[in-house]
Amino acid sequence: MEEMVMATLDLITASPHSSSSSSSSPTTDNNNNHPSSSSSSSSSSLCLSSISTRRTDLSTDLRLGLSLSPSHYSTPSREQRSSFDWPPVKSTLRCTLVEKSQISQFVKVYMEGIPIGRKLNLLAHHNYHALVKALANMFRTTILCPDSHQLPLISGNNVHVLTYEDQEGDWMMVGDVPWEMFLTSVKKLKITRADRC
Amino acid sequence: MKKAAYSFPEEVLEHVFSFIVSDKDRSSISLVCKSWYEIERWCRRKVFVGNCYAVSPPILIKRFPELRSVTLKGKPHFADFNLVPEGWGGFACPWIRAMAGAYPWLEEIRLKRMVVSDESLEIIAKSFRNFKVLVLSSCEGFTTEGLAAIAANCRNLRELDLRESEVEDLSGRWLSDFPDSYTSLESLNISCLGNEVNLLALERLVSRCPNLKTLRLNRAVPLDRLPNLLRGAPQLAELGTGAYTSEMRPDVFSNLAEAFAGCKQLKTLSGFWDVLPSYLPAVYPICSQLISLNLSYATVQSPDLIKLVSRCEKLQKLWVLDYIEDDGLEVLAASCKDLRELRVFPSDPFGLEPNVALTEQGLVSVSEGCPKLQSVLYFCRQMSNAALNTIARNRPNLTRFRLCIIEPRSPDYLTLQPLDDGFGAIVEHCKDLRRLSLSGLLTDRVFGYIGTYGKKLEMLSVAFAGDSDLGLHHVLSGCDNLRKLEIRDCPFGDKALLANAAKLETMRSLWMSSCSVSFGACKVLGQKMPRLNVEVMDESGPPDSRPESSPVEKLYVYRTVAGPRLDMPGFVWTMDDNSALRIS
Numbered sequence: 001m002e003e004m005v006m007a008t009l010d011l012i013t014a015s016p017h018s019s020s021s022s023s024s025s026p027t028t029d030n031n032n033n034h035p036s037s038s039s040s041s042s043s044s045s046l047c048l049s050s051i052s053t054r055r056t057d058l059s060t061d062l063r064l065g066l067s068l069s070p071s072h073y074s075t076p077s078r079e080q081r082s083s084f085d086w087p088p089v090k091s092t093l094r095c096t097l098v099e100k101s102q103i104s105q106f107v108k109v110y111m112e113g114i115p116i117g118r119k120l121n122l123l124a125h126h127n128y129h130a131l132v133k134a135l136a137n138m139f140r141t142t143i144l145c146p147d148s149h150q151l152p153l154i155s156g157n158n159v160h161v162l163t164y165e166d167q168e169g170d171w172m173m174v175g176d177v178p179w180e181m182f183l184t185s186v187k188k189l190k191i192t193r194a195d196r197c
Numbered sequence: 198m199k200k201a202a203y204s205f206p207e208e209v210l211e212h213v214f215s216f217i218v219s220d221k222d223r224s225s226i227s228l229v230c231k232s233w234y235e236i237e238r239w240c241r242r243k244v245f246v247g248n249c250y251a252v253s254p255p256i257l258i259k260r261f262p263e264l265r266s267v268t269l270k271g272k273p274h275f276a277d278f279n280l281v282p283e284g285w286g287g288f289a290c291p292w293i294r295a296m297a298g299a300y301p302w303l304e305e306i307r308l309k310r311m312v313v314s315d316e317s318l319e320i321i322a323k324s325f326r327n328f329k330v331l332v333l334s335s336c337e338g339f340t341t342e343g344l345a346a347i348a349a350n351c352r353n354l355r356e357l358d359l360r361e362s363e364v365e366d367l368s369g370r371w372l373s374d375f376p377d378s379y380t381s382l383e384s385l386n387i388s389c390l391g392n393e394v395n396l397l398a399l400e401r402l403v404s405r406c407p408n409l410k411t412l413r414l415n416r417a418v419p420l421d422r423l424p425n426l427l428r429g430a431p432q433l434a435e436l437g438t439g440a441y442t443s444e445m446r447p448d449v450f451s452n453l454a455e456a457f458a459g460c461k462q463l464k465t466l467s468g469f470w471d472v473l474p475s476y477l478p479a480v481y482p483i484c485s486q487l488i489s490l491n492l493s494y495a496t497v498q499s500p501d502l503i504k505l506v507s508r509c510e511k512l513q514k515l516w517v518l519d520y521i522e523d524d525g526l527e528v529l530a531a532s533c534k535d536l537r538e539l540r541v542f543p544s545d546p547f548g549l550e551p552n553v554a555l556t557e558q559g560l561v562s563v564s565e566g567c568p569k570l571q572s573v574l575y576f577c578r579q580m581s582n583a584a585l586n587t588i589a590r591n592r593p594n595l596t597r598f599r600l601c602i603i604e605p606r607s608p609d610y611l612t613l614q615p616l617d618d619g620f621g622a623i624v625e626h627c628k629d630l631r632r633l634s635l636s637g638l639l640t641d642r643v644f645g646y647i648g649t650y651g652k653k654l655e656m657l658s659v660a661f662a663g664d665s666d667l668g669l670h671h672v673l674s675g676c677d678n679l680r681k682l683e684i685r686d687c688p689f690g691d692k693a694l695l696a697n698a699a700k701l702e703t704m705r706s707l708w709m710s711s712c713s714v715s716f717g718a719c720k721v722l723g724q725k726m727p728r729l730n731v732e733v734m735d736e737s738g739p740p741d742s743r744p745e746s747s748p749v750e751k752l753y754v755y756r757t758v759a760g761p762r763l764d765m766p767g768f769v770w771t772m773d774d775n776s777a778l779r780i781s
Contacts, residue, residue, distance in 0.1 A: 086660070087576060087603050088278040089546045092361055092389070096470065096494050097544060129392060 099123065105183065111139050111160070111191040122186065127179050132162060139191060159194040211240045220245050239263060246270065247705050249287060249311065250730065253759040254295035265304045266330075267296065271311035273708050273753060274658075275683055277335065280710055280751070282736060284766040287311040289336075291764075297324035305330035312336070318343030322350035330356040337363040341390075345371035352379065358386040360413075369394035369417075375402055384411035388437050388468065393417040404429030413437030416470045421449055424456035431459050438468030441495070445475055458482035467491035474501040484508035488535075491516040493542050499525045499553075507532045513569075516540040519555040519576060526559030530566025538572040539563055543603060546576070557584040564591040572597040579610040580637055585619025589626040598623055599634035605661040605686075608638040615639055621646035624654070634658040644668035648675020656681040666693035673697035683708040690748075691718035698726050706755040714752050717745035722754070723772025730757050731772040732765070740770060 089097075110117040118138060125131045136143045142159050162174040166185045174182070174189070205213075214237055217223055227237040243266040246252060257267075271287025289311045296303055303325045313336045321328065328351045333339075341364065347357065348371055372394045375382075382402065387394065396418065403409060409430050418426075418439030427433065443449055453476065457463070463483050472495045487509045492502065499522045506515065506525065512533040519541050521529070529536065541559070545552040557580045564570060570592055580602050589595075609616055616637040624630060624647050631653055635643065639662035647654065648671035655678050663669070669689040672682065674697060682704065690713035701707055701722075716733065719740075723731035733740055734751035761771040 085279045086605065087543065087546050087601050088660075089543065089576075090277050090361070091279070093493060093542060094546065097496075097546065127391065 099126075107186060107188050109135065109138070109189040109191065111141070112193055120189070122183055128175050128182075131174075135162065135189070135191065141191070143191060144194060160191045161194050163190050163192055164188065165190070207236055210236050214240055218243075242266060243305075244268070248755050248757075249292065250759065250762050251705070251755060251757045254292050256759060258295060258299040262299070263302075264296075264300055265302060266307075267292075267300075267303065267305070268307040268309075269311060270309045273310075273683065273706060274681070275685070275708055275710070276310055280685065282734070282766075282768060285734070285769065286762065286764055286766070288764060289313045290317050293317040293320050297321075301325065302327055304328060305332075307332040307334070308336055309334040310336065312338040313343075315339050315343035315346070319346040322346040325351075327353055329353055332356065332358040332360070333362045334358070335361045340365040341367045341369070341371045345374045348372065348374035349376070352376075353381055354379075355381055355408075356384040356411075357382070358384060358411075359389050360386050362389050364390055366390050366392040368392065372402065373398040377401075377405075380406050381408065382406040383408045384435075385409070386411065386413040386437070387415050388413045390415040391417070396422055400425055400429060406430075407432070409433065411435040411465075414439040414468060416440050416468075419443065420453070420476065424452045427456040427460055432462055433460050434462050435465035435489075436460070436463055436468070437491075438466070438470075440471045441469045441476055442471040442473040443476070445473065450476065450479060453479040454482060461486075463487070465489040465491075469495040472497050474498075477501055477505055480505070481508055485510060487512055489514040493518060493540070496520065496544065503528045509533060511535055514538040516542070518542050518544045519553050520544055521559070522554045523556055523559040523562070524554070526555075527562045527566075530562045534567060535569060536563070536567040537569050539567075539570065540574040541576060542574075543576040543601075546603065549604075551578045557581060560584070561587050561591075564588040569594070571595055574599040574601075574634075576601045576603060578603050579607065580616060580619070581609045581611045582614065582616055582619035582622075583609075583611065585616065586622040589619075589622035593626045593628065595623070595627040596629050597632040598627065598630060599632065599658070600636055601634065602636040605636070606638045607636075615642070617643040617646065621650075624650040629653055632656045635662055636660060637662075640664050641668040641671070644671040648672055651676045653678055655679065657683075659684045659687055661686045663687045663689060666690050669693035670696060673700045679703075680705045682706075684710070684712060686711040688713055691715050694718060695721060695725075698722055698729075701729055701754055702726065702756050704756065706753065708751075708753050710751040712752075713748050715746045716740040716743065716749050719749055719752060719772045720745075727773070728756055728758070729754055730761055733770045733772060734768055735770075736768045 105122045106119045107122055108117045109120050120134065120138070122131070125134060132143050144159065144161050163171050164174050164182075165171055165187045167187060171190070177185070210233070214223075214226060217226060220243075223237060223241060227234045238260050239262065241261045242264060244257065244261055244264055245268045246257070247270050249269045249271050269289070269292060271289070272281050272285060275281060276285070287310055289308055290313075293306075294317075296306075297320050301324065304327050306321065306328075307330070313333060318339055321331065323346075331347060331351075331354070336359075339362075344357075344359075344364070347354065369390075369392050375398075379402075383406070394415070394417070399418075400422075403412065403426050410433060412426070412430060412433055412435070414423075414426075414437055416439055420439065420441055420443040423438060427436070457480055460483060464487060466480065466487060466489070469492055474497050477497070484505065485508065488511055490506070490509060490512060491514075492505075493516045495502075496518065498520055502517065502521045503525045506512070506517075506521075507528050510532060513535050514537060515529065515533070517540070521541065526541075529539075541555070555577055557577060560573070560575050560577070561584050564587065571594055573595065574597075577600075580600065608614055609619070617640055620633075620635060620639070620643050624633070628650075630651065633647070633651070633654060633656070635658065641664045644663060644667070647657070651657075651672075654676045657672060657676070657679065659682075666689055668687070669684075670693040672679070673693060679700075684707075687709075689709065694714060695718055719731055719733050722729070732753045733749045734753065735749060737750070740747075740749055761773050765771065
């Protein structure tokens with residue numbers, strides 16, 4: 001039923017907030033398994049200008065005699081929808097659901113001096129504090145929290161700091177960038193001795 | 198000046214007035230005559246300010262010198278959905294400072310959608326000897342340091358409720374700042390906190406407060422600590438669990454079930470993050486006494502939800518995810534005949550395809566089976582005029598009806614027609630409807646129905662609907678009791694707004710974003726109506742850098758006796774009767 005309805009729609013895929021980026025290409029969103037998405041590219045260039053200032057164009061469209069069927073309006077991708085502030089779901093619920101729908105993100109974790117590593121699901125933790133706590137438990141050591149202001153003044157070999165390898169292959173201190181940004185750039189973790197950093 | 202010989206002495210009038218509690222009635226009393234106004238204002242103890250910018254602290258304090266309880270609301274409702282940019286306003290500080298000076302005997306402060314700083318919390322903690330109730334609902338701007346000040350200083354605190362606030366959680370240590378001698382806690386809601394609180398301190402606090410009736414924990418409180426907490430407070434009436442998961446062990450389960458069974462007064466449950474379905478049966482012993490169940494974070498499937506809900510024969514309020522599906526709602530309709538309020542939230546709000554078997558049918562079943570149903574909030578992916586008609590006829594006693602069809606402008610999925618007639622049936626049959634949220638494909642016709650039948654309507658939320666100004670005009674001219682109107686992404690413009698300018702003074706506020714209201718019209722409105730604040734929000738720059746006919750990004754209009762506000766950020770401009778823009 002829904003397919004039949006959708007098939008009659010003339011889909012436009014440009015984002016309504018098309019400031020700079022997305023308006024020139026159809027959404028290549030891997031979540032969009034919409035039946036008619038493949039047919040969108042031909043119509044997107046036609047309708048882009050009307051979509052980018054959607055709110056003022058409706059009267060123009062009515063005067064042109066275009067129908068009010070949903071065909072005229074874009075069906076944004078999942079990412080676009082979530083930044084589009086629709087549907088009206090409060091952020092506490094939104095965050096909980098988004099977490100649940102994400103696949104896990106397991107990364108390798110090595111501790112300096114120990115050849116066998118562990119694996120940890122980053123998405124099971126909501127912030128740096130939780131991550132450091134989990135690792136400290138897993139490896140039975142003290143890991144200095146990234147957002148604490150203490151410098152590693154403590155010497156000795158039972159205090160560590162957390163570092164990670166990013167997408168460019170560089171080893172960085174954990175904690176400098178926002179948590180969400182960290183999740184997108186981390187490849188693996190390493191617990192190194194504090195006096196080495 | 199004649200003095201009526203038969204007038205009552207003030208003390209008698211004051212005594213009579215003390216039985217009048219509702220704000221509306223108090224307001225009516227104060228309008229009878231000057232002496233009643235005077236007496237009333239001196240004995241008013243409780244005030245509700247629905248929009249903190251409608252009045253100012255000095256004006257409030259001047260009129261009501263002896264308040265014990267103040268409630269303030271700040272940001273517009275759409276702030277809940279990220280439509281109000283950061284820094285917009287709603288600052289509690291000026292209010293708290295002023296009240297600290299004027300009301301040393303203040304007992305209760307309730308704030309909603311306001312920005313509260315640690316400094317403000319410290320002022321509260323130190324200024325009010327008899328402070329009893331602090332409710333911060335959807336607030337932000339403070340940290341656990343501010344909470345520590347409250348815990349350490351408020352000897353008579355009864356209620357600390359942080360519902361849905363954004364708290365910078367620096368450490369769970371603050372809870373230990375309640376002194377050992379402190380035993381008056383009746384209600385604690387820390388469900389919004391991110392980090393673990395000191396669990397030992399929490400257990401001791403809970404067990405030494407004999408009047409504790411409400412305890413809402415945060416996600417970080419592990420399930421295996423819950424039995425101890427419950428044993429420390431068997432008199433609990435309302436509980437919010439923490440994470441509802443643990444390694445499945447029979448002893449943990451039986452401990453939990455026993456602890457729940459020991460809470461004979463427990464009527465309300467919430468929390469349920471990360472639910473492990475096999476732990477749900479632990480609450481079965483108390484299901485038959487539950488009147489309110491909030492499962493909006495419980496990502497479990499329909500069969501588990503059905504088993505739980507079907508045991509709650511006294512249930513009056515259910516908040517649940519759409520995992521419950523149509524089948525689950527049918528069971529709800531059959532089992533919970535006392536249901537007054539249902540909210541069904543979307544488990545996959547941004548997905549394009551339905552992930553669960555929840556349709557309009559679920560709501561229809563509940564409307565058929567639950568005769569006391571008054572309040573509905575329902576997210577779904579399809580709706581029909583026929584279903585809405587059925588719901589309206591089944592439940593003319595509905596007072597709140599909020600429907601969100603996830604895809605904007607979705608038509609009736611059976612006929613492909615707009616949903617005008619369906620919503621029309623709702624407003625026509627539900628004569629006491631006070632709150633309505635629309636969605637789906639809607640033309641100006643639906644607004645005609647709303648204007649004609651929605652005589653008791655107080656709050657209306659509209660998105661992606663209507664064809665022209667006529668729609669807005671129907672609502673503004675027809676809905677006699679309208680207080681709050683919030684609109685986004687609708688083709689409503691200048692004509693209806695200006696033609697109904699006077700109506701706006703009878704309302705609390707109007708929000709319009711991504712509509713077709715021009716900058717010029719906003720200026721005219723601001724100039725014409727000195728008792729309204731007409732605020733234009735535009736993050737792309739000053740509106741006067743564009744032609745007068747360009748639409749404004751966001752418009753927020755509200756009545757006020759305090760004049761234009763002085764704390765606006767750079768992206769907000771007030772249109773007032775200086776025809777030059779006041780840029781802050």
